Amino acid sequence: MSNDIKAGDIVMLKSGGPLMTVNNIGQYNYADYDSAQCDWFIQDKAPWKKEGAVFPLHSLKKAD
16 A cells, blocks of 8 residues: 555556655645655666655555
């Protein structure tokens, strides 16, 4: 369940994509649902590029 996701967990979007690290859980941009602030790295060439975004918890799943 998405409510099991906490800071420090490795997650990915249910639709796929890179593995991401959850940094914080909260309500962002005046939303009435919890979201996760996540970071990940683009690894196609050195140096790796850090990316980050906020995703609704219901769109994430813990990585296997």
